[in-house]
Amino acid sequence: xxxxxxxxxxxxxxxxxxxxxxxxxxxxxxxxxxxxxxxxxxxxxxxxxxxxxxxxxxxxxxxxxxxxxxxxxxxxxxxxxxxxxxxxxxxxxxxxxxxxxxxxxxxxxxxxxxxxxxxxxxxx
Amino acid sequence: xxxxxxxxxxxxxxxxxxxxxxxxxxxxxxxxxxxxxxxxxxxxxxxxxxxxxxxxxxxxxxxxxxxxxxxxxxxxxxxxxxxxxxxxxxxxxxxxxxxxxxxxxxxxxxxxxxxxxxxxxxxxxxxxxxxxxxxxxxxxxxxxxxxxxxxxxxxxxxxxxxxxxxxxxxxxxxxxxxxxxxxxxxxxxxxxxxxx
Numbered sequence: 042x043x044x045x046x047x048x049x050x051x052x053x054x055x056x057x058x059x060x061x062x063x064x065x066x067x068x069x070x071x072x073x074x075x076x077x078x079x080x081x082x083x084x085x086x087x088x089x090x091x092x093x094x095x096x097x098x099x100x101x102x103x104x105x106x107x108x109x110x111x112x113x114x115x116x117x118x119x120x121x122x123x124x125x126x127x128x129x130x131x132x133x134x135x136x137x138x139x140x141x142x143x144x145x146x147x148x149x150x151x152x153x154x155x156x157x158x159x160x161x162x163x164x165x
Numbered sequence: 166x167x168x169x170x171x172x173x174x175x176x177x178x179x180x181x182x183x184x185x186x187x188x189x190x191x192x193x194x195x196x197x198x199x200x201x202x203x204x205x206x207x208x209x210x211x212x213x214x215x216x217x218x219x220x221x222x223x224x225x226x227x228x229x230x231x232x233x234x235x236x237x238x239x240x241x242x243x244x245x246x247x248x249x250x251x252x253x254x255x256x257x258x259x260x261x262x263x264x265x266x267x268x269x270x271x272x273x274x275x276x277x278x279x280x281x282x283x284x285x286x287x288x289x290x291x292x293x294x295x296x297x298x299x300x301x302x303x304x305x306x307x308x309x310x311x312x313x314x315x316x317x318x319x320x321x322x323x324x325x326x327x328x329x330x331x332x333x334x335x336x337x338x339x340x341x342x343x344x345x346x347x348x349x350x351x352x353x354x355x356x357x358x359x360x361x
Binding site for chain 1: 231232233235238239241242244245246248249250252253255256257258259292295296297353354355356357358359360361
């Protein structure tokens with residue numbers, strides 16, 4: 042059964058851009074519009090026996106932001122990588138993400154090739 | 166950005182230079198001058214939060230659209246700066262409406278960049294279509310600069326067309342410098358930090 046990449050961003054533009062960038066990898070993608078939406082989708086996927094290979098999450102989102110999402114996600118999953126993709130470049134925010142359990146931090150703008158290389162590093 | 170200068174109404178004024186953005190839910194004014202650049206004003210009526218950005222997409226947006234175009238990522242990330250600040254203040258892009266100004270042929274774009282305003286207009290139309298954000302007002306193109314003030318508490322925008330393009334000459338030189346730097350740095354990418 043295929044594992045999925047979960048893209049979490051409140052911007053449809055970013056979600057589609059990331060999905061297009063990852064297309065060459067051939068890994069199926071799921072999209073969520075905020076952290077809570079992602080947790081709900083992941084929970085539904087688990088009941089169907091589907092798995093997440095990697096999450097790519099924004100930070101500034103309504104309902105449940107990126108740091109809150111990672112904190113909640115890590116309560117049930119210590120190992121699935123979560124890469125943050127954001128405009129946030131403040132050291133303190135990056136440290137908060139790391140402390141919450143993020144695996145990496147990509148500051149926008151990004152190039153498709155760089156994103157693919159980061160995903161390849163985490164998804165064997 | 167020039168901050169907290171009191172305007173004639175006695176409210177704090179946040180004056181944006183080209184490349185700046187600012188969001189607030191307070192009783193203040195956010196102002197700028199739109200020339201060749203785009204000025205986007207966003208408003209979330211539920212929490213009475215407004216924001217403004219003055220930016221340029223430094224290049225020609227291809228006919229395939231902004232999702233297929235490398236230069237558009239600069240425009241997208243600029244919009245993310247403003248959206249991100251508004252979300253941090255409680256905003257939600259699903260509730261936002263937009264007012265868009267600028268992208269004028271002011272004379273500066275003639276040096277090999279004559280198509281810049283049209284390209285920026287194409288970018289901003291497509292961006293808001295993908296984002297499914299309603300454009301309430303669009304006053305773009307033309308030959309003249311526009312002086313703009315946003316009341317972020319109610320989303321009202323006051324616009325004055327500057328019939329003499331030499332008015333606000335400080336903005337002319339700042340915009341020229343900003344657009345030049347954006348072209349020079351158009352291939353920039355952000356940092357990548359891996360934690361393990």
